[in-house]
Amino acid sequence: MTSVLLPWQPTSADRFDLRKAGHLLRRAGYGGSLSERRDLVRGGVEAAVAKVFSDGATATDQGEQWLDAAFAFAEIARVREFRIWLALSGRRPLQQRMSAFWHGHFATSNKKVQDPRAMLRQFATFDRLGLAAFLELAQAMVRDPALLRWLDNDSNGKDHPNENFAREWFELFTLGEGNYQEPDVREAAAAFTGYHVANGEFVMVGREHDRREKTILGQRGAFTGDDVVRISIAEPCSARFLATKWLRFFVHPEPEAAWIEELQQCYVQGGRNIGTTVRTLLCSQLFFSPQAYRSKVKSPAELLLGAVRACGASVAPKLLGAELVNLGEAWGEPPTVEGFHGERAWLSPATWLLRSNTLGQLFLGQLGAFSPSPADLLARTEKPAARVQQAIDLLLDGEASPESRARLLLFANSPLVQGPDGAAALLHATANLPEFHLL
Amino acid sequence: MTSLGLRVVFAVGWLLAGVAAQVLPRGCMPDDVLVVVEASDAVAFVGDLFVTLGAVPKDLPETVRTEIALGLTAIRLGLGATPSVLARQLAQGGFAVGLRFGKDGAVEMLLALRPGDAKAARAFLLKAGEALQVVERGEWLFAASSGAGCDALLAQVAAPNGRWAKWPGAVDLATNAVAAESPLRAYLDLKALRAHGGLDQKLANMVGAVRFLLAPMLPALWSAPRATIELHAGASLRLTMRAEQAPVAGDANASTPMAAGDVAVVLPWRELLVAGQKERTIIAPPDGALAVLSLDRSVRKLLEQPEHFLLPAEVTQVQAFLAVADQLDGPRSSFVTDLVGGLVAPFTLYVLAPTPPFLSDAPLLLLPGIALLARTQNAQSERVLSRTAQVFLLIGNAERAQRHEAPFVLRKVNDLGDGVHGLTATLPEWRKQTLPPTEYGIEPSLLFGFDHMVLASNLAAAQAMLLQVKNGAQQALSGDVLLLHGMPIAAAVEQSQRPLLLARMLDEGESEATANRFYEIAKGLLRALDFLALRMHASASHTSFEIELRRRS
Amino acid sequence: MSKNFDRRTFMRGAALLPFAAQLRAASWLPSGVPRTLIVLELEGGNDGLNTVIPLEDANYVRLRPRLSAVKQTAVPIGNGMGLHMSLGKLAQRVQAGSCAIVSNVGYPKPDRSHFKCRDIWHSADPQCKQVRAVTTGWLGRAADLLAATSGGMKAVEIGGTEIPLLLRARNSVGLSLRRVEDFVLWAGDSAAHAKRRAALQELLAQRTAQGLLGYVAEVANEALVQSSQLSAALKNYQQKATYPDTQLARSLQLIARMVIAGFGTRLFHLGYGGFDTHARQLPTQQSLLRELDEALAAFAQDLEAHGYFSQTAVLVHSEFGRRVMENESLGTDHGAAAPLFVLSGGVRGGLHGVAPDLADLDDGDLKFKTDFRSVYQDLLVWLGCDATAVLGGEFAPVGLFQS
Incomplete structure (x- = not known):
């Protein structure tokens, strides 16, 4: 019997490389820097999955640790910034990713709730129970003041x-x-x-x-x-319903019936536990298949936070929060109870321009200091071809179509990317490639 | 040109031999210079400055103290001498720095020094700027970024009746006579600077709130021909700017009358001043206050005649505000005449140390107490104020109810024999596991007593201020004053440091360590500070603005 | 297939040659311009009775002994009605036939809360007691229908910090716009940015990618075409009216630039506040209306001179009118029905609806005679939108436009 959920085993022809490590970090977190990705590759796929699950993490959970301080501010913008801050820290990648999933699932908006602290606590519940037995989370949700x-x-x-x-x-x-x-x-x-x-x-x-x-x-x-x-x-249909949503979120926007069937079985057999189901999924052949790779459109948060994390940079969460609202992904204020309308709905010519311009401003330091600077990020070499490769490694898992690569080289060869902000311009150009807009 | 240059050199040689000793350093500056910074005794000044600044504050984090020490050493190494030695070498007999502006907007710096050690000074200047042209004449050393600059300096010394030689010194406000000059001062040709920097336009477009704040300064900024800035070092460090308001006779540059339309935008603002030049007393803040702000303004006058003071769009905004505010107390009273008018202007604002709420635990972010104090006109004004406060509370509670938050509960503060009475509003006891949210540190309170009204963000602050009134704790001042005390501000920061740390990490993207360090440095500096004062004062002929910084002894 | 190919080829040409975009922008004829609706909301509840004034009604003076002073200076517009003196330019347009006034607009069982009334006007649902998660706005629903027929950003909030209920939609992402520059590809502020922008365009021009990658590439490509069209058109925009220096005028000019640029946004909303005149109403309303009049006049003149006025309509309304009887503070309190304005080169100008009857009041309020959804319906039909789908029913037409 073949199963798409069997653990994926690297082979010499299909290795756990930077591309796959990038894929795992983007889907099960908000991406990671080149050195994080290299570390994952060195440690192998099992250790990598354990890492995104933060197995055996001993450090205190930042979300819990700073919850009381965040509680001092009764503004939804602050709640959003706090959540961005946690996501950017990259300390518990999957926990944060899963909380974003549940925020889209039990989509609650402060526009009506009018209680930012209740929103803060709802997010904290997602952090705490987002990977627990679904029963536990569901029971917490029927008692959640915001919902x-x-x-x-x-x-x-x-x-x-x-x-x-x-x-x-x-x-x-x-x-x-x-x-x-x-x-x-x-x-x-x-x-x-x-x-x-x-x-x-x-x-x-x-x-x-x-x-x-x-x-x-x-x-x-x-x-x-x-x-x-x-x-x-x-209800059996509940397992199928959740399995479909997880497959859409982690693997592919249009999951095949067979995948859904397998995942719902896995969920039911595992005692309806979210964590074990998601773990099976993230280790599976399906997750690492070419079909899954770059099969989703990045949401604004995946795009912006992902760009910051891919560069291993630090940016003020406040500014990113304001940009997320501009780009239509106001955490804490989803447009309707159905959550954010994702995938292709994120992209229209107007939103594409906003996305591109925001990325440009991010790299050019117009949204506050971007450190390390693009110039430092690309400092290793002066040769255009090598700089292009470096930018592609940073932002695109080292993986770009020959067409994209050739055009980027043309761009890098022009005198336009000389000058003090040349490196930022090259990163902006790389982030403008269609590849970067896919998750 | 060359022969002229030669003649100039001869003339200068002759001049320097005889006249130089009397020439003020600023007298070397050509007429097209617009700003001159001058010191007649740099050595004394550097000495004073070091005494005033004192040692590195001991409350700064150890790493920062080390860095400062290293930095000072590095400066010393970079300068090649200690600052006082350098001051003697470079300008024992004083110096002047002039700035002039090219047509393309470029700034040119001209330097005239009377060095204690000409050789060392020359060597230093040549090391400091590669493009610097240095010329030595007698006991003078001139430097400029271009040859033309040096020529201009030489030409000026040759014709020692330039306008900067006659430029008046600072005028003592009390005696209206030329004051003893401070060791370091700057002279500004305001009129030319206004034209050059487009200040006129900026003033004309300035928004109402800023004009309200700067009211005493506006006429000076608009019409004063010149300003003098002095830096005094001694018991405290004081930076004082004085501007003459009216044109001074005999100054050809300052005789152009102002256009009538322009005056209307700027000049009426002085009408808002209540005490004006006169000294007045305010109630002194209690010990441990963070800040006091006393602005000599009449809000009533502004609201009564918005069209007299504000731009048309702002007038509409004020009218729209009054259209709602006037109805708060129904038709019984008018917001402007009875409520604002029921209080004797000017009002004073106090920031007092935070006090935890009475019923609940202290919130993690504990706000300081803010109190607005004013004398009341009569019993009628008290009634209007109380009724309006209740309406405001009602509106606030309605908004809280929309957000499903518990309402503020109004209770009366009864006269306990001292005549103090009024209203205070508290939130119900916080019964949850978590610490109460920030608004639990707020108890809007309106108290009356001893012919005064105090509106405060908590009851303790209101009571503390009325106690000061009762005790007759008064303080004399004139003009506008903002006073900040370092120690209590540092304590308030410390008390709420965790949420402030988080805010810094979210706002600036700093790591926890960096944010922590930021507050440690801020607290260290604040603890070393006795007070920082900003003062603004207008007299018939002058306007002054002063920043004073005093270290704790 | 071949059609697609042609479009792509054409877009590529446009993206690579800035001149091509300019030529296209210049050759657009206003007749081909899609219709645009702007909803301008007077926030706080404008006093309709002192805006469109019943000059000959004795009850008016009786119920408003002091506030009826505006009658003396009103500009007569026929039928015994007059416009507030501050609306002189609008009055000219009423006479000239490019501004319609619909009297007495409202809905049954009016509410008096600012927020609820606003929600009712925004959702087009008088039963909208509480905004639910699934509540959408009437312009949002219209945007969904318009977006189904073509791409682009159909509805935009101008100047506001958040998306109002009015624009909330099921499928379209609402956007708030403060600077038109947001919709031009940005490539840094340095001197080289224009060249860099061209290089970015080249980087993204026609690609051979398939699938999702191809989809993103196509969207990017279209964005670049729009961007260069917009920047060329904005560059070509020549202000043909003098706008006053107010926030409202700046917002309207931004809309004019976008309309003239042919940016494809067809629905706009903007708010203009300060109308909650509980006390001392006369000076406040006078200056608010003057600012409104001047801004609208400049906007209309600008569009007219560019040939876009007949394809553009501005709906000016408020969440409610005010009580008929003046209060003791020389003001008025929250009321019900009120007149509204529709300004357009294509409108049937003059007075519509039934004039208010001050002798027949409902608990001191004017009784509405025209349902606000009738006005919405006329506007939606004019836009070419399925009005029944947006409004959830059919209403008696007002006849604002020639059918």
């Missing part, structure tokens, strides 16, 4: 039910459209009654909770919201 408020569950009471939360719970969080009936939504809404928020905290308001017997997804009982969680995530 409850976002979907109006704080006004869902016994005598005045509000179905918003129950509907999205089935449609967007667990089962997917078409896998439940209208009566299920009504009954689940009754089960979620009384799951309220007071003074920014979750409270179970007993007198608002509807205790009668309900029939939900074919089961009957005096169910609470926690029962809805338990019942919904045990």
